[in-house]
Amino acid sequence: MTILVDPTGETASVNRQRPERPPALNGLSVGILDISKARGNVFLDRLDERFVAAGVKVNRYRKPTFARPAPTELRQQIATEVDLLVEGLAD
Amino acid sequence: MPEQLIAFVKRDCPTCELVAPVLAQLAGSGELTVYTQDDPAFPADIATVIDDTRLDESHRRGIEIVPTVLRVSGDAEQARIVGWDKSEWQSFTGVADLGTDLIDWKAGCGAINVEPAVLEQLKIRFGETGIESRRVELGTAEDEIEAMYERDWSDGLPLVPPTEVRVLRMLQGTARDPQESLGKCPPNMGELTVEKVAVNAVLAGCKPEYLPVVLAAAEAVLDDAFGMHGVLATTMYVSPVLVVNGPIRNRIGMNSGVNALGQGNRANATIGRAVQLIIRNVGGGKPGEVDRANLGNPGKYTYCFAEDEEGSCWSPLSADFGFDGGESTVTAFTGYGLQGIVDQKARDPESLCQTFAAALRSMSNPKIVPAGDAMLVVCPEHERVFRDAGWSKQQLSERLYELIQIPGAELVAGVGGIAEGIPESMADGTYSKIRPGGLLIVRAGGGAGMFSGIIGGWLASGPVGSVPVTRQIK
Numbered sequence: 001m002t003i004l005v006d007p008t009g010e011t012a013s014v015n016r017q018r019p020e021r022p023p024a025l026n027g028l029s030v031g032i033l034d035i036s037k038a039r040g041n042v043f044l045d046r047l048d049e050r051f052v053a054a055g056v057k058v059n060r061y062r063k064p065t066f067a068r069p070a071p072t073e074l075r076q077q078i079a080t081e082v083d084l085l086v087e088g089l090a091d
Numbered sequence: 092m093p094e095q096l097i098a099f100v101k102r103d104c105p106t107c108e109l110v111a112p113v114l115a116q117l118a119g120s121g122e123l124t125v126y127t128q129d130d131p132a133f134p135a136d137i138a139t140v141i142d143d144t145r146l147d148e149s150h151r152r153g154i155e156i157v158p159t160v161l162r163v164s165g166d167a168e169q170a171r172i173v174g175w176d177k178s179e180w181q182s183f184t185g186v187a188d189l190g191t192d193l194i195d196w197k198a199g200c201g202a203i204n205v206e207p208a209v210l211e212q213l214k215i216r217f218g219e220t221g222i223e224s225r226r227v228e229l230g231t232a233e234d235e236i237e238a239m240y241e242r243d244w245s246d247g248l249p250l251v252p253p254t255e256v257r258v259l260r261m262l263q264g265t266a267r268d269p270q271e272s273l274g275k276c277p278p279n280m281g282e283l284t285v286e287k288v289a290v291n292a293v294l295a296g297c298k299p300e301y302l303p304v305v306l307a308a309a310e311a312v313l314d315d316a317f318g319m320h321g322v323l324a325t326t327m328y329v330s331p332v333l334v335v336n337g338p339i340r341n342r343i344g345m346n347s348g349v350n351a352l353g354q355g356n357r358a359n360a361t362i363g364r365a366v367q368l369i370i371r372n373v374g375g376g377k378p379g380e381v382d383r384a385n386l387g388n389p390g391k392y393t394y395c396f397a398e399d400e401e402g403s404c405w406s407p408l409s410a411d412f413g414f415d416g417g418e419s420t421v422t423a424f425t426g427y428g429l430q431g432i433v434d435q436k437a438r439d440p441e442s443l444c445q446t447f448a449a450a451l452r453s454m455s456n457p458k459i460v461p462a463g464d465a466m467l468v469v470c471p472e473h474e475r476v477f478r479d480a481g482w483s484k485q486q487l488s489e490r491l492y493e494l495i496q497i498p499g500a501e502l503v504a505g506v507g508g509i510a511e512g513i514p515e516s517m518a519d520g521t522y523s524k525i526r527p528g529g530l531l532i533v534r535a536g537g538g539a540g541m542f543s544g545i546i547g548g549w550l551a552s553g554p555v556g557s558v559p560v561t562r563q564i565k
Contacts, residue, residue: 002229005253007244007290007372009281010225 022084029057031082035066044088094169096123096184097161099143099154102133104200107158110175111136113190114158122184128157128203149204150213156199160184174199215255221269222258224286244294244372246364246392253293261289264299265306273306274313277320279375283309287373288365294372295365295393300343301358304421305365307562308333308395311423312366318425318557322549323376328388328427329549329557332466333363333395334533336409337419339564345397349537352396352429352468352544363395388427396535402471403534405484411531412561419564424466424531425557426546430454434473435541440480443473444487447543448494452524454547458502458512460522464529464548464559467491470536473543484532495524526553 022028030051032044044060051058059082063070070078078085098114100107111134117123118137127133128149131142143149152161156173160183163169172183175197181189203209214220229238235252239245251257262269262285269286276283285306292305312319312331322329335345346356354360370376378384384391400407400416409420432450437443447467455462469477477487499520504512513522529552536542549557 001231002233002235002238002252003255004227004229004235004239005222005255005258005290005293006224006227007253007287007294007368009276009279009287009373009375011279011281011375 025056028083031059031061031078031085033085033087034062036063037066040088094162094164098125099149099157099159101128101157102130104157106175106197106199109197110158146204154202155205157202158199211256211259220255220259250294251296253290257293258290261293261299261302264302273310276374278323278381281373283373291368291372292365294368296361297365301362303564304362307421307564308366309369311560311562314560316558317423317560322425322557323382326383326385327549328384328386329425330391331366332424332426332546334408334422335397336407339419340397347397347399347535351535359395360393363393398533399535404478408533420561422559422561424559425549426466430545432543437476440477440482443476444490448491450545451495456511458509460524461526462524463550464552465525466531466546468544469534470543471538472541474534496521
């Protein structure tokens with residue numbers, strides 16, 4: 001295990017920082033990534049309906065297979081198109 | 092408490108080999124315990140040698156030479172002898188006929204636990220590094236370089252992982268207390284200690300011998316007069332530009348010659364980068380957050396060079412700030428980029444001054460006065476023109492100031508088809524392009540090419556924003 005000495009002013013947690021949670025979804029676009037697991041779409045479709053009903057713009061994405069990481073192109077596309085992403089796992 | 096003897100030896104020591112029979116004699120009578128540093132099978136004639144190849148006991152006892160024999164009472168050391176001195180060993184052990192067939196005297200060897208790289212590891216294992224920063228444990232599958240990017244420590248380029256041993260070695264570059272504070276680092280006012288400077292110097296790729304320069308540079312940019320918060324927060328391109336003077340330039344191999352402001356020299360590159368990383372990591376100053384530069388400039392990765400004092404007919408920049416030639420200094424200047432000045436035909440100072448002044452008057456916008464401080468970097472072939480004519484740096488500076496006094500009528504808004512400019516009501520005045528004291532002149536560069544340069548300053552130059560600050564390198 002590698003141990004490093006913290007070069008920062010130590011005002012933030014030593015762990016990697018998660019992006020801050022947005023206070024509201026108004027004006028933000030949300031991506032829904034279907035990882036291609038069977039029936040995942042049943043759950044994600046319902047989420048999609050709820051987001052749209054709340055006035056949130058939704059983009060849908062789909063991985064070719066749940067067994068591999070998302071292709072780089074898809075990850076870059078998602079990162080440039082939406083502010084938030086819901087990635088669902090379901091069986 | 093009963094007294095007993097403890098010996099520390101290693102096989103890779105001729106003196107230890109020499110005294111092995113003596114140690115066997117003492118061990119046989121039950122008075123002696125032997126710790127071996129390198130080979131648990133040595134000395135071969137002693138059945139109960141204790142394996143100290145981890146060197147814990149050697150380190151705990153502060154062994155510096157082998158063989159060493161300690162006399163202890165309980166755990167407390169009463170006395171010690173080192174090397175082989177027959178009469179000393181005889182009186183120390185009370186065994187009058189000890190080693191009578193051996194030579195009288197033989198010096199010992201260095202103990203393994205005080206070999207530099209080994210001692211560092213022992214200090215880390217025993218928690219004796221004096222490094223107080225918190226430790227960041229990476230996951231076993233984490234790539235070190237990627238992990239540092241993830242934690243947002245990087246300026247965009249890969250960093251050197253600041254392991255404890257690297258930080259420990261970096262701190263050996265200074266005699267200063269690692270916990271000494273250099274002040275609060277803008278913009279978030281994190282406490283900048285010598286230790287934090289060292290950690291960021293490791294990140295930047297510095298050698299320990301560069302650390303005194305980084306420390307002085309950090310002190311300079313933290314000086315309130317330098318105004319680092321504003322320098323970072325401004326929408327202009329500026330950032331600290333560092334110029335090193337004095338003997339340390341050559342001792343650490345800085346570049347003041349060919350491509351002095353460019354890439355390729357480790358000291359130039361990493362010292363400037365270390366200061367930028369300190370602002371980023373300890374100060375929390377990051378682009379798009381407090382750093383609001385609209386364009387920035389490539390010098391925000393690193394911007395540090397040395398003045399070519401040996402080749403110059405002028406006094407060094409440090410002398411302009413009251414330091415003498417034997418002192419090493421670093422000057423922090425708030426500047427950006429490099430504006431070239433090409434003049435391949437000038438052979439007399441007046442002509443070259445006209446060229447320099449025309450270039451200076453164009454800084455930022457020909458219609459803006461004052462346009463911020465400026466650092467004029469005079470190349471050797473241009474300096475030669477002044478040298479041949481016997482011009483001092485002071486003469487050059489005074490002539491340039493005369494030539495950058497601009498009639499207000501030329502600067503009025505709209506004149507020359509440029510909306511930028513001063514109000515009509517100021518048209519009768521005369522205005523200096525650079526505030527008094529704001530023109531710095533240094534000599535650097537390769538021997539061929541009549542190409543000098545201007546490192547332009549911040550519009551908020553002066554006491555209201557930023558003034559150049561020079562610090563002695565200790």
